[in-house]
Structure formats: structure tokens, C-alpha cells
Amino acid sequence: MSGCDAMAQEKKAGLLRRTSSSKKPLKEKVVLMYDEIFTKDDPAKSNPRFWDELFLMKVNLEYLEGKLECLDGDEVMVMKNNLNSLFHHCVLALEEEHQIKVVNALQTLCALFRGVHQKNKSATGFDIINMLVGFDKAELRMKDLMESLDSLLCGDGSESLKSLCLKLLLCLVTVTDNISQNTLLEYVMINSIFEAILQIVSDASSRGQHGYDAVVLLALLVNYRKYESVNPYIVKLSIVDDEPTLDGLGMVVHQALTEYNRQYKDKEEENHAGFFSTLSSMVGNMFIADTEEKLSVQTNEAILLALYEAVHLNRNFITVLAQSHPEIDLAATPAPPTPTTPVSPLGTTPPSLDVMHNPELPLDPNLQTSNLLITFLKYSSIVMQDTKDEHRLNSARLCLIILTCIVEDQYADAFLHDDNMNFRVNLHRMPMRHRKKAADKSIPSRPLVCAVLDLMVEFIVTHMMKEFPMDLYMRCVQIIHKLICYQKKCRIRVHYTWRELWSALINLLKFLLSNETTLLAKHNIFQLALQVVSLFNMFITYGDTFLPTPSSYDELYYEIVRMHQVFDNLYCMVLRVSTNVGQWKEPASKVTYALVNVRAIINHFNPKIESYAAVNHISQLSEDQVLEVVRSNYDTLTLKLQDGLDQFERYSEQPKETAFFKELVRSISVNVRKNVSLNTLSQDVLLKEFSSIS
């Protein structure tokens, strides 16, 4: 019954042979040898040099994988010994001096891992271990394997070989959709390759070539049974304090994100250059969706996950965020040889070495000194533009989570607010009908916190839509709240145009009000409304500690009084809901309570303004006149100090975010697997290199 499958495989092999090259008669031999393995008998019995010869031959991955997939349960048991033996010899071959053998062994292992898993999607991890390695030997074999990989990765050997090692590891890590179900990883936990990964990342030249794979691998390994057991990678990552290593990690993330930003910008420019762009700007919204589709460059969650884990787990990494990546560092290191794999390593966003290693870079006057945080903010601004599909939404969510972690860190807050660290951050803004695209040059050089606030304001303004991203809004408003808490505590007066934030927040309330029924069906909008009102309370009662000028406090009142309709309506709404019996009673009454001061302001100043207008016979007061009224009537207004305005719940991954991260890691796994499989199959270049060596 497996005959037909075997026939198909034969055919495939034959076809391949014919199409690829007729000069390779050995291919047939390797297929024959595979067939020998898939029998009951020990192939070495008839040919004592069987294994030696096998690894001298070019691997036929497709055939091998196919063969493994075709096996059914009974056959497996029959061939288990041979498979174990193949695995064993693969591991042995890694120690060989003959590099061809090492390469072939690595590729064979890839095929083994994948083939066995594909066949046995439903099988338990233990069955798989037994089938591949054998229970009795598993521990020892896997230890040997990991040690060999470790020494290959850390040795002075060929770069291509290191690359292949990483591919094998990525392949091993991603064979299951849910990484935590991959029992084989238990051995990777016991025999840690953490140090090897760090070494790759910390060394400038190896970072250039393998950094990306290494960091993705690390991100995935950290997520193995994160919540169930002690994961040594989490422990180790959290205590790394060696700056070159952390910098290296940051650099890899930086390069990947920069590359993404660059690709996006290129596409954008491409778009704008054409006739289409003129049309779109004229006709407006109609075409925007279309434009965006064109603009979408695939986001890179794997690298973002790595950034998250680094920020979240390692306090020392925070310093790396502010660490500018001066181009000298890159220029100083000799440009590494171009990677052997011409295709991008993981298909998603390959770090372009040409850009980063250009020694001319530091002298470019238009080039802004950048750092990881700035790059990340730009990346976020692109990702957040479009949250329509689930994938993008998750990407934006991850960005906001990372930002939450950053603003909760005191050191990060210190450099965000550092007056001496000014940068121009060109955030990407969604093209919208009612506003012009701000000219890039006009952005002043400001402390980084302004860019974060800008990004938040931009998000608030641009996402009031039917598919309301409630969760993102909550995170966004919380980030602002945390920043303001820090400013209040440390009495830092940021010269920021707070007015933009106030009007954005008021508009958000307006949107919540006008879409009450639709939104309430899905979300607890009172929670968000409470957050927003609390922000206003922060400004109202603690404004003296962090507002930049006395007049900014006047402007706050002006803005509230000007938009009093919104607050009035909100009050009516929450009052109505809180008097009804229902699930929203309590959250709504909280908002009622929170509105006390805003209402006091409105009730205090509105009559004053009206009487001022009446006395002076003015129908429409100018802004200055209103401000004048405000200024002269403060003293008769009494406010109530609200509770816990500067308290907030700290970010905690568990339990709230676990589901999100599980799903995220799953999608990353699938994506990485897809890309690795494509790559490992096209190793012609690699083989050529080694055939010439040997």
C-alpha cells in the first residue's frame, strides 16, 4: 500500500534528476540509499561504509521528506531502528572534518525533523522522539547534536556552515505550529545554545550575516513553554548585562526595522511619483485604500517579538534603545562577504547589508543620527496606519505593548525626557482628506517623548472607525497616562503642544458618544471614557507640576469650555446608563464621578463668558477674550481632588496577554517555517562552495 507512494517518489526523483542535471548520476544513488534506509534491515550490514558514503552525497531533501511523510504507523515501528541510526550518524557526521559531510548531515537532519513532524501531526511529542532518536538514546544524542551545533556556531568555520546550523535550529524550533508542543525543544532547553546566539549577535561581522536568524531563533526559544515551566532562555536573556552583546541585539532589530521603513518609503515614493498620486490626492479618500494596499510591506513580527522580549525581560536593554547607532561602528568593521544565500534569509524583511555597511554614510549631511527607539517609533507609525486586517492589528498591538513596557521603565523615561537628546523624528502620517502632509523638514528637534506623544495623538485621531480598535485605544491612552505620571513625579515640563492632545481626546469622546450603541455591543467604552477623563483630571489638578507655561493651563480650560457640549453629552449618557440596572451601571457611574471637575469648570466659566459677551455686546468671543475671562475667574472656582489619578496598573504579560502572545508566536512559527523550508531546499550555492573546498 505504500507502493504507490514509493512509485510517486521514484518518479519525483527521476523527474528531478532529469530536469536538474544529467551530469549528476550520483543522485540516483542517494535515492537508492534512502530507500535502503527505509527497510527493515540495517543498511550497514551489506555495506559497512554505507553511512560514510551517504553523507558524501548531495541530499535530496524532497525525496527524503516525502518518504518520511509516506510512512504509516506500522512501517515506522519497523524502520525505527534505521531512522534512529540515520539520526545518530547525522550527529556523528557533524564532527567530521570533511565539510561536505557536515553540510549534508545538517540538511538531512532538517529533512528528518520536518518529515517526521509532517507525517505525525497528531502524534505526541514522545512518539516523535522515539521515532527519530529512540527513547533510550534521546538524551545523549540530542546533547551531542546541540554541542556540535554550538561548536559549529562558535567556531571559526565557514560562514555558510553557521548559517546552515541556524537554519537547522530554526527548522527544529518551528516544526510544530505551537512551539510549546515541540517536545524536542526540551533538549534545546537542557543543552543551551544561548551563549552561541549571543556570540553571533555581539560580533560585528557574524552579526551582519547571521544576526537576523539568531535573533529570531532567540525570540522563539524564549517563548517555549513560557508560562508553564522555567525556560532557561528567559532566565539568561533577563540577566545579560554585557553592552556589546545587547547593542548587537539592538543593532539587528534596528537594521531589520530600518530596512522595513526604507522599503515602505520606497514604495510610497514610487506611488507618489506616478500619475496616480496626483489623482489620489485630489480625489481623496476614495483611492486611499488602494494606495495603502500597494504600500503594505509585510511586517516583521518575529523581529518585533525579539524586541519585545528584550525590552520586557532585560532591564539593561533599555539603554540600547537610546543608543544611537553611529555609522562608524559599521564602517569600521570590514564589510562582510555577501551572504551565500542570495534569497532573503527569512523572506520577510531581510536586513540589507549594503545600506548599513556603506562607509560613506557618516558623511551624508542629510542623514539623521538615529537610534533604535526612533526607528521603532517610525516603524510603529507605519504599522499603525492600517489596522484593518487581523495581522496588522496584532502588529500594531505588539508595537503598543512594547511602547508600554518602555514608558514604564524609569531609565527609558529619563532619556525620553532628556532635554539634551533632541531628535527630529519623521513619523509617517496617514494621508487624510482634511489635512496636508506635513513637510518633513519642518519637524523641530525635540526630546523623544514628543515623538511618542505625537504617535499616540496620531493614532487617536486616525482610528475612529467602525471596526473600533478598543484594545489599542486603551493601550494608547494608558501610554500617555504613564508618561504624564512620570512628568508629574519628576516635575518635568515638556514643551509640547498639549492642545493637540486635548482636542484629539475630546474628539475621541465625541466618537464614543455618537457610536454608543454599536460600540457598546462589543466593548466597554466606559473604561476608555474613564481613562480619557482621568487624563483631563491629571491636567486640571496637577497641571502646575508639569505644564510648560501658565498660559497652557489657560488653554486647557479654554479647550474644555469650548468643547463643553461633548462633556455635557457624555455626562448625560453616563448618568443615564448608571441609573439603569445593567452590566454598565458601575463603570458608567465611575465616569460620572470622574467628570466632577470638568463639569465644575464648564459650569463656572460658561455663565461668566456669556455675561462677558452680554456686557460687551459681542456675539462671538475671540480666543483671547475667552482666555481673559478664564484668567480672571480662577479664584472663585473650587475643584475636587480625585483619587489615584497618578496610579496605574503596571503592564503584566500574564495572564492578560498570554493568549495574544501564544497566537503571535504561532503565526511567527508558521511564517518562519515556510521561509526556512524554501531556503534550505535551494542550497546549490552552498554546495558549490563546499565542493570546491573539498
Added chain:
Amino acid sequence: MGDTELELSPSQEEELQKSPSASSTSTTSSLSLPSSPSSGPRPLTSSSPSTSEGLSTSSPPLDVISEGVGELSLVIDTEVAKKACQEVLQKVKFLKGEGQTALVTAEPGLVNGTGHAGASDVDCRRSRTSSKIGREEAPPDTGKSARRRQNNNSSKQSWLLRLFESKLFDISMAISYLYNSKEPGVQAYIGNRLFSFRYEEVDFYLPQLLNMYIHMDEDVGDAIKPYVVHRCRQSINFSLQCAWLLGAYSSDMHISTQRHSRGTKLRKVILSDELKPAGQRARREALQPPPPPCHHGQGPAEHSLSPSKRTHQRSKSDATVTISLSSNLKRTASNPKVESSQDEDLSSSSDSLKLEAGTPVRLTPQREFIKSLMGIGKRLATLPTKEQKTQRLISELSLLNHKLPARVWLPTAAFDHHVVRVPHTQAVVLNSKDKAPYLIYVEVLECENFETSSVPVRIPETRIRSTRSVENLPDCGITPEQRASSFSTVPNYDNDDEAWSVDDIGELQLPEIHTNSCDNISQFSVDSITSQESKEPIFIAAGDIRRRLSEQLAHTPTTFKKDPEDPSAVALKEPWQEKVRRIREASPYGHLPNWRLLSVIVKCGDDLRQELLAFQVLKQLQSIWEQERVPLWIKPYKILVISSDSGMIEPVVNAVSIHQVKKQSQLSLLDYFLQEHGNYTTEAFLTAQRNFVQSCAGYCLICYLLQVKDRHNGNILLDSEGHIIHIDFGFILSSSPRNLGFETSAFKLTNEFVDVMGGQDGDMFNYYKMLMLQGLIAARKHMEKVIQIVEIMQQGSQLPCFHGSSTIRNLKERFHMSLTEEQLQVLVEQMVDGSMRSITTKLYDGFQYLTNGIM
């Protein structure tokens, strides 16, 4: 002893021969002295002739001051001025009287060789000898004649010896004799005598010593070398200073001679680190006070011994040094695998190899540190805008931080320390058109001895004080006290998530929750009332909030606004103490008791040799004025010459340039004073005004004597106490910027300055003129001490300030030795008047405004 005395005797005799003849035949000197030998020592109080000879002597032509002379009569002394001047004259008379009596007692003493002359007495004698010897008498001076004379005047010979051995023989005299004497014996003797002086005293003349070593003949060099070698063995710092100075002062030689010159060779020896301390013995010696002064015979002997010593030393095991230095630029890293790469970043590959091999390279860490600072400067210069430069500077420094702490130090500091961190965000690029000098602040930990004390352990930037590491939970790198100081409660460790990231904001919040009083600005410090129902609501008046906001903003000290084109203004304006406090708070090392903050300006592409010369002259004048109790105020700032085109400057703290003051405040100088210090009658204003006058008088004299040019407002600082401080001595003595004919006045005195002093008729303005007169009289008295510094540095120098042949002569003329005090007073009046009226000053400021935007 006997041997040396024999050797020395001819030279000593020679000196004595020279000195009287010199004084009696002096005609070229500006001193108008009676030629009788007995009157030789008279000008020891140089002002003495003035009173006796009165005003009858016509004032000599003043080449510097041409304008304003005719208007002299217009300047009428007010009563106060007269009174003040009389006081000065009285004082001078008194001094003179003292001097004369001293003379009376001293003169027989000199003949007998037993007297102890006053310091000024000797100074004066020496000054005359030194000015003559070596130039006029050089050709006829042969060994034979000297020997002949020796037989005749043995008494005088012993006088010289007595002088050398007397308490009055100070380092300045030693340098002078070393420079002027042609006698190898005397030179060798002085070379030995150097050992008897305190290190600080000799260190002041290090540029002179080394310049003589480089550019003068063999004998001088041989006399100096043992001392230098000895000191190099003792101190890394001294070694490096020598190496840098040798390099810098050799650079004017022709390249072919330079390669084989003595200076270059010595520099190589120092840099090759062959001059290691001679084991424990040297170490102990270094800690002891300097060796006793009776080293007479050891000079040449030690010199000849030194090579053998060196070989001897090499074989010695130098265990203590090895241990203490092996930590060179390394530091503990969590991952040993990657450690090697970080070393390579800073030190060249060969150096790092050495480091790894365990061979300590004494000088390497410091040299690499300086090298990387200079490298930053070079790279900054390629960037077009200030903003980019600043950003780049910050990022480069943050990388530099990775290699700290290390066994490196700032040579401009006065105490031993290790550099532990550069607060990179505080660094600023200074205003310069094409170069990129920058100012950095450096956190250091003071220590006993930077060579032997252990290098501080690195504390991570984020100050992890409670990271829970699975391997070592009990001691995760923090001391209990640290934890106690930063946390009132330790975050809950049971939550698995909390284990990996420390509760930052919690850290921020906890104290405030538990102690209500820490919030001293806002009275509503109770941020969290735990439940809204249980407590009475708290009410606040909106007016109070608004009022607090405006009050707080008003109370913050006047700060400058950020200007991307002038980033240094804000940084320099911040009061130093404030800055120290701020940086200390943010620093992971700030809690250590021996934490200090230093600052330094790194100059790359600038020749600081002239600055160093100016520093020395200023320092000398400062001590002269101190000695003579003239309350002039100047601020010499330390200069470190690293090569002929790089170096470091110790910044003047709490000072901003007048240009920055005017640009930022948009006020006149006087109004700015009123704004900063209070109204006319306030104590603060009056103090500031006095400070201004005293410093202004001091710098006017400096500017006149040294002919400091390029005096635009960007080069004049104003400190928080009201002092002005001149910086940038790039154009002094014989050089001036582009010879446009600007700045012809004696010094810069704008109307604005006079306004601050209270106008031309004010008391303070008269006080100012009086101070100048006093200062000039005092400076004149010790002229030789000043001239000496400049004269020696002229040797072999191509510096623009020595351009032409008359630099020294002109300098001497500016001391006006021949004028009576009344004449000097007139001169000061003329100069002040001329400077005030000088159209060129205004022109130059206008020119600077147009070309460089300097207000």
C-alpha cells in the same frame, strides 16, 4: 662632594663675573639705572626711582598707545581717584622704604657672603644677569678665560654657591640659571637641584624644561634628563605629560632632524614604557616626600647609571603592578566569550593582544582613552550642522561609556581619580566654525593613587538593584544599603512576571505613597486617597494651581533657551552645583562618597601651545599679584597640550560668554547684571560689580602685557559672580588675526563695561584704574619671572606669537621699567582712555557680528 665642588667652581665664578659686569654695562635694558655698581641692586623695588626722581622725567614713547594722548587733560581725577592713587603711592613708598633698609643690611652681606637678601633683591639681580648672559657675552666666553677669572674671584664663586644653596633659591631662579648659564657644571648642578624642589613647583615649569631639553644644547639636556627620567618612573601621569609635550614642542623642527632629535628619542623611550617604576623601592620613594636637596654629586653619576638600571629593572618581577594594571580597560562581562571583542574596539589589536597576554602596559589605557576622545573630535568635524554634531557626540560618548570604568583619568584634574562614566547626554559641541571642540562632563571616583588603587567595578547604567537572577538570588550585585536607599519596599517577587522586570514606576511612586512630605512643591501631596467614600473629599482652588504654576516658572533661575546653533549656551549657563547634583542623581555611581564631577573641553585640530604659554603667564602674574596683595582677579584655566594640534582645556565653570549673555537675554550688560544680581544698591549687585571691576582690571593688564587680540565677546566669559574671564589666547604677543589693523587699543574696554562699573565718573571706575596701576607696578617688580616663561618657550618655536625678532623686547618694554610711578599712572590713564575711545574695538565687534554673528 669635593669633586663636584671642583667641577662647579669655575662656572660659579663665571656667573659672578658676569653678573656685575652685566649690571654695570646694561644700556639696552629699559631700566635707566645709574651705572655705579653699588646701585646695582637698587631697582629691586622697581618703583623706587619714581618717588625720588619725581615726574620730571618725560614719559618714554609708548608705541602701543597713540590715540587719546592728547585728550589726557580731559580726564580729571575725582577726589576719590586721587585719594585712591595716593594710597597706592603711599603703599609703594612704604614698600620701597622697606626694600631699601633691606638693601642696607643685605649689601654687606653680599660682600661677605653671609647676608640674606630679600626675595626681590635676588630676583632683581638674577633678572639682570639672566637678561644679559648668554646673548651678549656668549662669543668671548671661553673655558680659559673663565678659569683665569676663577682664580681671581674665589669669594664671588662661593657667593654663587651660597645663593644656590640658600633658601631663597627657588625654582624660578633655577630655571633661569639653567637657561642662561653656558657652564655645563652649573647646568648639571641645577639639574641635580631640581630633585630638591617640590613636584608641583617643577611641574609648573615642565614646558620650559622640556623645551630646553629639545631645543638647547647637549649639556642642558643632559642636566635635565635624569630628573625627567626619575619622575617618569614614578608617575604615569608625568610620563604622559612629558611624552605629549615632547611631541608637541618637537613638531616645529624640520621633519628630518625631528626624527633623530633628543626629544623624539626620549618620547619614544617614555612611550615604549621602558621607564617603569624601579620596583618597590621607587614606589616607596614616591610616597615619601621628595629626596633631600643635597644631591650635588649624584647628577652625572645617576645619569650614567640609568641605562644599567633600566636593564636591571626589566628583569625584576613587577608583581604588584601586574596585578593592579591587568584590569586595564577590561571589565567584568557576563559573557566571557564576547569579552575579547570589546577590548579590540578601544585599543588597537596589538595592544589588546598584550593585554590578553597579561603583560601590563602602563600607559595604554590612558593613551587609548585620549585617542578615542580625539577621534570623536575628528569625526565630528566632518558633520555639517551643530545639531548633527551634538547628536553624534552623544552617541559616540555613549559607546565610550561601555569601556568605562577604566584606569584612565583626566590630566587636568587636581586629584587622583578613575574615570567611571561620561554622562553622554550632557556633552555639548562648542561654538567653532570649522573645528569641533566639545565639552564633556566626566564622572570620576576619587582615589588614593590612580596607579595602585583598584579600578571601580562597573555599575550598569540602569542601576539594576533588584534583578532576580536565578543563579545568585542572594547577592545580585547590590549592597543592602543601596537597596535600602532606593526602595522602601521590595517589589513582590512571587509574581513570576515581576521577577524579570523591576517595578520602575513603583520605585518612583512608593516613597510618595508612604511619605507624604516628600512632595514639597505641591501642597497636595497626598496623591492617593485609598477610597473615595471613606474620606472627606479634598477641595482645591483652581486659582491656586494656576498660581503655583506661574510661581514655579518664575522661580526657576533664569535659564537660556535652547538654540540648536548654540548648544553650549544652555549647558554652560546651568549653575555648576546644580549640574553636579543633577548628574549625580542620574548616575549609577552617584551614591558613592568619592564621586566627583569634572569637565573638560576636548580640542582637536587646535594648537594649544600658545594657550599653555598664556596659562603660565597668567598663573605667574596671579601669584605675583597675590604676593603683592593686589586684589586683581584672573582665572587661569588649565591647558593640556597633547600634540601640536590637539589638547584639552579645563572649562571655566559657571560662566557663559558675553556674546551668549547678550544674545540670550537681549539686554545690555548692565541690565543683565541688574537682572541676575539685583538692584544697584543690593549687596549682591555691589559684590558682582566689584568682582567685575577686579577681574576687568586684571584682564586689561593681561591683554596689554600679552597683547591678547581677537577680543570679541565670544572670547570673554562672564561668570555667575560677575567676573569676566578672557579665553582663547590664540593671538598673543606678536600675532594678531589677519592683520586687519583692528584692535589697536591696549585692551578692550567697551562702554558697556564702563557702564557696569558705574560710569566714567563713578568710584568703581577709579578703583578700576587704581587696581590697574597697582597691578602694573607689582608686575613690573617681578617682570623677569614673567619674561622668563615666554623667553624659554621661544626657543626653537615656530608659533605665530613669536613671529619676528622683537617679541621679547616688546614684551619687556610693556613693563615700562623706566617710568616713575606717576608716569605709570599717567600711562594707565592714557591706556584706559584710549581703549574706551577706541573706534577699532567697536569696529572689531561690528566686524565679528557681521562675519561670525558674535554680538
